[in-house]
Amino acid sequence: MTEARRPIWKSLYVQVLVAITLGVVVGWLWPTTGAALKPLGDGFIKLVKMIITPVIFLTVVTGIAGMRDLRAFGRIAAKAFAYFIVMSTLALVVGLAVANLVQPGAGLNVNVATLDTGKVASYVTKAHETTVTGFVLNIIPDTLVSAFTSGEILQVLLVAILFGIALATMGERGERLLGALRTLTAVVFRIVRILMYAAPIGAFGAMAFTIGQYGIGTLVNLAQLIVTFYATSLLFVLVILGSVAWFAGFSILALIRYIKDELLLVLGTSSSESAMPLLMEKLEAAGCPKPIVGLVVPTGYSFNLDGTNIYMSLAALFIAQACNVHLSLGDQLLLMAVAVLSSKGAAGVTGSGFIVLAATLSVVPSIPVAGMALILGVDRFMSECRSLTNFVGNAVATIVVARWEGAVDMVRLRRVLASGEPSAEEIERIQLQRG
Template sequence: MMRTAEPARRRPWWTQLYVQVLVAIVAGALVGHYWPQTGVALKPLGDTFIKIVKMIIAPVIFLTIATGIGRMRSLGTVGSVAAKAFTYFIVVSSFALVWGLVVANVVRPGAGMAVDPATLNAGAVSGYAAKSHELTLTGFLLDIVPETFVGAFTGGNILQVLFVAIPFGISLALIGARAAPVMTLLDALTDAFFTLVSIFMRAAPIGAFGAFAFTIGQYGIRSVVNLIALVATFYTTSLAFVLIVLGGIALAAGFSILRLIAYLKEELLLVFGTSSSEAALPSLMEKMERAGVDDSVVGIVVPTGYSFNLDGTNIYMSLASLFIAQALGIELSLGEQLLLLGVAVISSKGAAGVTGAGFITLAATLSVVPSVPVAGMALILGVDRFMSECRALTNFIGNAVATIVVAKWQRALNTERLAAALSGTPVAPVEHALPAAGPGSAEIVRFD
């Protein structure tokens, strides 16, 4: 269900959230640069905002999935959406790994550094290496199942929310007309939570200000300059991936990647300011539905994409792995690079819900290649925080593209609403029908 309507007329530019967030980022950078101690002290502002957003992610995902599936006429649609989504995730995210690997071999950003492995500070990355051992397949699968139904909402693991939300939505669809009172309640709760999201988003500039002031104050501009080749290569590689690969996918699906980026500018600035794509997850779900994507597709693709469709993280892992090897003067054979690639495909999925996932999965990936010491990660520890913004931005855009593409494949996309939204034209809210009579006969709204 659509939560809020577009305003009848455009508000003054200074009241636009993306303008406020952009000003906050610039102000945070200035404070962090000129008064670094003050910038570091402002860290709680960013942490608090991210905690507030994470607090409402679980109920938003649960309500969106449960109501979306509950309206479906055929439960086979759930499997169809999931199958198409995972096919997209595996193909595109794996290509992102190859993309980073090719660029690292061509540009060779670490070549010529000639770092002596004996001088590396292994202790600086020991914590990340220890956490990487927790990313086993068995542990990953067991962690999907919550201890209790309520525990899925308190553990901070998106996959646990999916585990309880999807079967609950299926049960609503099977009940049919008798589920109407429950659906009415869930719809009202959904409206309430998305209104709550819009309220909390007004604090986004404060969170972005504190988070960016801390980043610059703690690590400084010089830490970027010292490894500018890696940072510049990563940002350029990610940008090229977004414009060429994701842009090509978007073009084939009938929309412009640049217009999509403009449509999501508020969310992208928020992600950049907080270095967390989760901070904009509820808003992404709302905007995808507003742009004509059926809520059943939004509810399945967006949350699972946050765990399994990590284009930016995959580019980072392959690029950073080869950078470390090149900096240490280690030449990896094609077989070793393909081994890294294969492990990265798995480890990137196993890191869902883990704090600092990008750096942790890099440790897990490097651990399978004995010739590259995990301690080499100390070389990029100082600039990893600056690359996390790019990881989050690329992941976020990738999930937005995936949602629209899967909806188009599923014939659950209103192309007129999408075109209107991406062009900046106000669109009216979407209202959905309650489940029809009879078991499994819940109505799904088709737009095209």
């Protein structure tokens, strides 16, 4: 009852919404001031990234060690990756289909030679440095400790999985350490709650910078691409993910309402990582087992990027259409095959989607990489939609895998989703499990 009577202005949802609105106003009316507020958004994202490594490590280790059945862990991982591959490919297909149907770049008749490719060069350089072999080797940290200082999610995940498996095989000798790690997990999630007090400030600074730096007028020039991308992403979430959710026994709209605070935080910061710890806590509160949440969510941030995949196929065809480059069915299938590989490992942070796009176009010679200069100015606006779609996709993936395992109480899940937020009892139960 106390939670229900909480003043509306104390809600993170309302605070972040107000902050985003103020950020847009400041960036629009005082663009120089808005652009100068970038450190506020960057600072908040750094705070969250600081805590993500221990969140992932502790959640995965305590989840695996507490599971005991390592065969079950392998089964969950296999199901998660199968889901990721299917949904990522489907997102690419949807993007290609919409791009061919709407033709957002048709009629622009851009001469590639006239484009200023200077700002694109750095992204292309990073893209050339990203190969499949390099990506796989990069999962392995240089040392056990460097995994925690590099900020690479997959490196932390690898170390956490190995540590959790080793701890699970120690029997009673590992119980004392497991108990200590659970207590430490509770402390880390308490830190997350403290950091969230700064979320409105971060959202305000990030949005003010975006509008102040690039201007609302930038949106007009490439409005058709932006509208097409947002509409396609919305279609994917409501229809494709909505159908998956329906088959799994829950409502996608109820899930979106349940994670609305986190979605607004992602919108304000253009980074899905900023809300990862909160998403994990809410999914646990909804009844998803901790081992599944600890494995699927962090892994999904690198392997289940529905929004990024839609963006890549749409943007690639937009550039081809704008530059009057005809792509055959074979060219588009090649593009999709390359994108399936290049999208893996792209983090949910602003700019990663642009780098992955550069990597994809570098392998498909018929599309001029220089054409990326056309969308550089609006990429920041589209990164927000990428992050939102990725975020919802990973929330759905976690529940689906948990449902696939028969490890979630559907009555409880529907009740929590319908309520719009976890009850005080659910939060207390999770905290007691961690402590």
